[in-house]
Amino acid sequence: MLGRRMTKQIGFTPPGLAPGPDGPVRQRHVFYLPGYDPEATKRYRALFARELARYARRFDLPRRTITRAETSPDGQSQTWTVEAGRAGWDTRTTYEVLLWDDIVRADFRRPLILSMALLAAGILHGIVTGKLFRLYGLNWKYGNVILYPFGMTLALAAAATGLGILAARFLGDLVPGPAAAVLGALAGIGAVLAATPLLDRIFLRQLITDWVFNWQHSNGWREDYAARLDAFAARVAARIAARDADEVMIVGHSSGALTAVEVAARVLAAGGGPGPGSPRLAVLTLGAGLPLVTINPRARRPRADIAALVHSDRLVWADYQAPQDWMNFPGFNPAHDHGPVPEAAVIANPVIRSARFRELIDPAVYPRIARRPFRMHFQFLMANDLPGDYDFFALTLGPQSLRDRVLAPDIVPLRADAEPVPAHRVI
Structure with missing residues (x-):
């Protein structure tokens, strides 16, 4: 059952993985799925x-x-x-970000007080049903990230109540008691709303609305998001049908990892995927937070989408995890950790590997990055300091297919004239 303590060893090669190698990639189309981000249109190209x-x-x-x-x-x-290349190879990659930040921004326009109330309802539901405790069993650090906005919500509610009581007492000598109470309550709520810019700087609104979105999605309450998934799947299927690439890769980071899986499952369900003369279909998930949604037994469609990929030989799915990243679930294996697998079922996906950030980041700056959870979470999308198996740009721009890169990576070396990383650099 999802939520049992997993093995912490990161690494899995499915016994049913279709054989390779695939051969070189010259033309690739990457579909990138951002996580729950209201600024995706501005952020990812830059x-x-x-x-x-x-x-x-x-x-x-x-x-x-x-x-x-x-x-x-x-x-x-x-x-x-x-267009990228070095001695012996050249590739041309079309990189397409599939945007759903308009949906996220619509959530952000919800009154903050209402979002806090929905968060409290979702967290209390998670406590009563035991889901929150199971998430803690998967990764206690992520559990703390989840509880952070709830704790802040309780603190803000207490602060608003205290300010409201003080205001009511001050106004009690000036206006009748009931009016003083109403004005005091409005003053407390107004103080919280006035602090919104500061709360945004510490990512509180984003974490609140992100948790609410995942809770709503797990219960099947986000028809706007489901419709966007269908539109994305149609876009991917059209690119596969065009047959103008060697590989079509769907990449998802953070909560966008589940989006990538859901899109790929819809492509398969519609009859897309490899065929004679068509591109290879690959899914790459980075720092995934799948259990945030799938831990809810009511999340039947997302769980079925994951199972569709796990048992399909029509694509390759690679999942990179990092124990240094607070906001993923290192050791989680979608092929096994959603419950018992039927004895006759073929496990074809995903190939699971550790990103090993400690070996890729310059030791002089690693300690400071490690203290910044959001910065470490985005390391999946950033340039390494040192060569290694995990290499975002080799995965998305290099000549190896995803299957070949994950199973037998051709490590990109440092330039002969590469300068040492400045010890003060922390992005």
Whole structure:
């Protein structure tokens, strides 16, 4: 059953993984699914370009060009093209961010007080049903991240109550008692709302609305999101049908990892995926938070989507985890940790590997990055300081297919003239 304590060893190669190797990739189409982020339209092109420039300064990638981003007329995707290469290979990658930040921003427009009330309802539901305790069993650090916005909500409620009582007492000599009580309550609520800009700086609103979204999604209450998944799947299926790439890769980071899985499952259900002359289909999940949704037994569709990928040989799914990252579930194996597997079932996915951030980040800056959970969480999308098996740009821009890269990575070396990483650099 989901929620049992997992083995902490990170690494799994499914016995039913379709045989390879696949051969070199010259043309690739990457569909990137952001997590729950209200600024995805602005964030990911800038992050990608900045980190690719850093990567090229340190690693042997002498040829690279990147185009400007173009947003689709419907506002649901943002696309650019990257050409990259070094001795012996060249690739052309179309990188397309599938956008659902308009849905996130709509959640952000919900009154903060209402979001806090929904958070309290979701957390209390998790406590009563035991789901919160099972999440703690999977990763106590992520459990603390989950409780942080709830604890802050209780603290803010207490502060608002205290301020309201003080205001009511002050006003008691000026206006009748009932009016003083009403004005005091409004003063307390107003103080919380006035602090909203500060709360946004410490990510409180994002964590609150993120938790509420996952709770709603797990209960099947987000038809707007489900409709967007269908639209994304249609976009991916059309690219596969165009047959103009060697590999179509769906990449999801953080809560976007579940989005990537849900999109891929819809593509398979609609008959998409590999066929004669069609591109290989690959799914890459990074720092995934799948149990945040699937730990709820009512999350039947997401769990079925995960199972569809686990038992399908029509794609390759690779999942990278990191014990240094507070906001993923290292050791979680979707093939086994959702409950007993039927004896006759073929386990074809996912291939699970550790990103081993401690070996990829310069030791001089690692301790400071390790103290910043959000920064470490985004390391999955950033340039390494040192060569290693996990290499975001080799995975998405390199000549190896996802299957070949994960099973037998061709490590990209440092440039001969690469300068040491400045000891003060902490992004």
